[in-house]
Amino acid sequence: MYTQALNSSDGDDRGIEDAARAAAFQARIDDDERIEPNDWMPAAYRKTLTRQISQHAHSEIVGMLPEGNWITRAPSLRRKAALLAKVQDECGHGLYLYAAAETLGTSREELVDLMLSGKAKYSSIFNYPTLTWADIGTIGWLVDGAAIMNQIPLCRCSYGPYARAMIRVCKEESFHQRQGFEIMVTLCRGTEEQKAMAQDALNRWWWPVLMMFGPPDKVSQHSDTSTKWKIKRFSNDELRQKFVDATVPQAQFLGLTIPDPGMTQNESGNWVYSEIDWAEFNQVLAGNGPCNRERLAARRKAHDDGAWVREAAAAYAEKRKARLLAQAAE
Amino acid sequence: MPTPNTPLWEVFIRSRNGLAHKHVGSLHASDATLALQAARDIYTRRGEGLSIWVVPSNAITASDPSEKGMMFEPAESKIYRHPTFYDVPDEVGHM
Amino acid sequence: MTAANIKVSETPLVLYALRRADDALILGHRLSEWCGHAPAMEEDMALANMGLDLLGQARELYAYAAKVEGRDNDEDKFAYLRDVRQYRNLLLLEQPNGDFARTMVRQFFYAAFADLYWRAMMKSSDPTLAAIAAKSEKESAYHIRHSSEWIVRLGDGTEESHRRAQLAIDDLWAYTGEMFAVDDSERGLIDAGIAIDPGTLKAQWQKTMTSVVNEATLALPKSDWMQQGGRSGRHSEHLGHLLSELQSLQRTFPGATW
Numbered sequence: 001m002y003t004q005a006l007n008s009s010d011g012d013d014r015g016i017e018d019a020a021r022a023a024a025f026q027a028r029i030d031d032d033e034r035i036e037p038n039d040w041m042p043a044a045y046r047k048t049l050t051r052q053i054s055q056h057a058h059s060e061i062v063g064m065l066p067e068g069n070w071i072t073r074a075p076s077l078r079r080k081a082a083l084l085a086k087v088q089d090e091c092g093h094g095l096y097l098y099a100a101a102e103t104l105g106t107s108r109e110e111l112v113d114l115m116l117s118g119k120a121k122y123s124s125i126f127n128y129p130t131l132t133w134a135d136i137g138t139i140g141w142l143v144d145g146a147a148i149m150n151q152i153p154l155c156r157c158s159y160g161p162y163a164r165a166m167i168r169v170c171k172e173e174s175f176h177q178r179q180g181f182e183i184m185v186t187l188c189r190g191t192e193e194q195k196a197m198a199q200d201a202l203n204r205w206w207w208p209v210l211m212m213f214g215p216p217d218k219v220s221q222h223s224d225t226s227t228k229w230k231i232k233r234f235s236n237d238e239l240r241q242k243f244v245d246a247t248v249p250q251a252q253f254l255g256l257t258i259p260d261p262g263m264t265q266n267e268s269g270n271w272v273y274s275e276i277d278w279a280e281f282n283q284v285l286a287g288n289g290p291c292n293r294e295r296l297a298a299r300r301k302a303h304d305d306g307a308w309v310r311e312a313a314a315a316y317a318e319k320r321k322a323r324l325l326a327q328a329a330e
Numbered sequence: 331m332p333t334p335n336t337p338l339w340e341v342f343i344r345s346r347n348g349l350a351h352k353h354v355g356s357l358h359a360s361d362a363t364l365a366l367q368a369a370r371d372i373y374t375r376r377g378e379g380l381s382i383w384v385v386p387s388n389a390i391t392a393s394d395p396s397e398k399g400m401m402f403e404p405a406e407s408k409i410y411r412h413p414t415f416y417d418v419p420d421e422v423g424h425m
Numbered sequence: 426m427t428a429a430n431i432k433v434s435e436t437p438l439v440l441y442a443l444r445r446a447d448d449a450l451i452l453g454h455r456l457s458e459w460c461g462h463a464p465a466m467e468e469d470m471a472l473a474n475m476g477l478d479l480l481g482q483a484r485e486l487y488a489y490a491a492k493v494e495g496r497d498n499d500e501d502k503f504a505y506l507r508d509v510r511q512y513r514n515l516l517l518l519e520q521p522n523g524d525f526a527r528t529m530v531r532q533f534f535y536a537a538f539a540d541l542y543w544r545a546m547m548k549s550s551d552p553t554l555a556a557i558a559a560k561s562e563k564e565s566a567y568h569i570r571h572s573s574e575w576i577v578r579l580g581d582g583t584e585e586s587h588r589r590a591q592l593a594i595d596d597l598w599a600y601t602g603e604m605f606a607v608d609d610s611e612r613g614l615i616d617a618g619i620a621i622d623p624g625t626l627k628a629q630w631q632k633t634m635t636s637v638v639n640e641a642t643l644a645l646p647k648s649d650w651m652q653q654g655g656r657s658g659r660h661s662e663h664l665g666h667l668l669s670e671l672q673s674l675q676r677t678f679p680g681a682t683w
Contacts, residue, residue: 039395064461064469071457075674075683076501077450077487081480084457088473092372095466099356102338108358109333133674133683168355172376183683191681298462303333306464308589309525310336312582313360319581320361336465357467363574368467370567371474 029230034160037103045229046104049159051120052231053101054111058122060094062115062295066130067139075133082179083136089176093169100161116300124281125212127289134187134194134201140180142202142209142247148177149243150213158230181250188254195255202251203259210273211281213240244271337386339365341373344381351383359384428679431498431506437610439494440513441620442554443503444656446486447514450504451664452535453479454671455522464525471571475532478564485557492553505675509665510658517600519655519664523593526586529575530593536568537633538604541626550618573637580641591643602651604630 022042028035035041064087071087074080098108114120125143130136151173154166187198214220214236226232234242248271251258262274283289336358342351354373359365365384373379393401409415418425433439456476463469487500517535522528543565546558579590605623607615614620638645654660674683 038392068461071460072670073673077484077504079683081477084460084473084477087460088470091466091469095372096355107335109335113333186683194681302462308585309464312586313578316578316582317361359467367571371471
C-alpha cells in the first residue's frame, strides 16, 4: 500500500546506457506505453522500480503486524472476521508486489533478506504501536485512506506488472477503509470512554499519517526522474493535500477534532495544516521509531522459525522428483 | 546465509465456464500440489475462479521483445485477412 | 467492574450447537494467531482462510443456538461472556499452536473428523444444522486436503521436520478420543435423527489417519488412553488464557457496542 514516502531513484548511472535505446525507451513512456519485464529498460529504471516495489511489498508484510496485534482481541466476531480478512489481504498484497518486483530480476528471497537485515526500508507508519481498539479503526480510516490516495495513481504506472498488481490491490482494498471508518463511527456513537478512545487514537496517528506521503516537495529528491518515467504521477504535497481535504469533513462527521489547532481553510477550500515535525519522521526512518526493533524482530522470528518448514517442503519435492525419475527408469 | 529460493509458479484462472484461463499472478511453492493449493488460497478468495492452472515459471518460453518487428509486424500489412477489407453492397445486409 | 458471565439454558439442542460453535471458534482463533507469523506468505494466506472458514461456522452455529434458546443471547454474548467452565469445545482445539507441525497435526486430526462429521450431518432432520453442514463440509474437505499434504511433507521431509511432526502426533493423540464420545444429552438428539453418532465415523477416520501417517513415514501412537472433559467445561489450562485475550474488551467495557 504505502510507498510514497519511499520514492527515490537512481538517475545518476544513466550515462552508461546506450543513448539511443534510452531515448526510444523514454519515447515509449511519453506515449503512455507500458513497459513489460522482457523489454529493454535503463538500469536505473530497473533499480528504482525494484526498490520501490519491494519496499511497497515489505510495507504490506510489516503492516500486518500492528493490526495483527488485535486479531485475537477484536471485540465482536464480525469485527474479528473482518480484521483477519483485512490483514490476510495485506499478506496477499505483499505477495503480489514481491511477484511484480521479481519480474525485474531479483528473487523474492533476496528482497526479503534485504528487509530482514534492515537494509531495505518499509513505510515508517508501521513503526507506531496499536494501543487500543480505536487504533484499528484509525488505521483503516486514515492509513488505508492515505494508501488509497497513493495507490490509485500507481495503477497507471509505466511498469506493467506493478500497475497490474496495484489494480488488484486497489480492488481488494476498497473494503479496508470502510471497515476502519465503520469502527470509528461505532466508537463515536458509543460510550464516553469509547469516544475518548477514538479521539486519542486520532491524536496519535494524525501526524504520522501525514508523514506517510513523504518529505515536502521542496526537499524531496529524485521525484523528477520518477515523474519523467511515469512511476510517480503526483507530488508528495499534492497527495497529502488531497488526503487532508478528504479527511477533515470525515473527522467532522465523527465529531472528532484533528489535533492541529492551527489548521485553517483557505479561500479555495483547501485545509491548510501546520508544519509537520520532520525530525520525528527522520528519526523513525533511521530506526528510532517506537516499534522499529520489534517489527523487524517479529518478521525475523517468523522467517527463522519457518526455515525448517520450507526446508522440509523442498526436501520432499526433491525426494518425490527422484522417486518419479526412478519409476520412469524402471 | 541467504534464504534458498523456492520455485516460482504462474497462476491462470478460469473465472467462468466458457472463458479461457487467464494469467492472474505468481506465487512460490516447492511443488505442484502446494502451488495449486496456494493459488486457490491466494487468488480465489473472492470467488474469482472455477478452475486453476499452475505452471512453473521457468517452463514458459517467451518471445523476445526486441524481435517484435520480425515477429509481429509482417501480420499488420495483411489487411485482407479482416472482414472489413471486403465491400459488400448495403442491399445484401449483414454478412 | 467487569462484565458478568451470561446464563445459558443448555437444553440438548442448544448445548449441541454450542459445542460445535465453540469448536469452530476456538480452532479459528488459534489459526488466526498465526496471521503475520507463518513460515511463508503462501501459508499465511492458507491459515487465515481456514481460520475464516471456522469463524464463519462458529457464527452460524451460535446464531442457531441463540435462536433455539430463545433468550436474549447472541453470537457475541456466547463468545465473549462465558468463562472457561462454560465453554464446550474439544480439548484438542484449544491446544496452543506450538510450531507449524503441531498446528498442522491438530488441524489434520480435527479436519479428518470434521469432514466426515459434516458430511453425515447433511442428512440431519434439523434443516438449519443440515444447511450449516452442507457449507461446512466443503470447507473441511479443503482443510483435510491442505493439512494432509503438509503432514506428508513434514513427515517425509527432513529429519528435523519428521521429528517435530512425530512429536506433535504423540502429544496430541490423546485428545482425539473426545471427538467420538457421546453423552446422554446427545443420545436423544441422535435417536431423533437431529444429530449423528460420531462413533460411526471412527473407522473411516482411523483409515485416513493410517494412510496419511504411513505415507508421511510417521507412526500413530499405540496408547489408547484418551483425555476427556472439554464437552462439559473441564478444560486444559490453555483455554483460560485464550479467553482472557479474546474477551478482554468485552470484559473491560461492559455493555459497550463495538
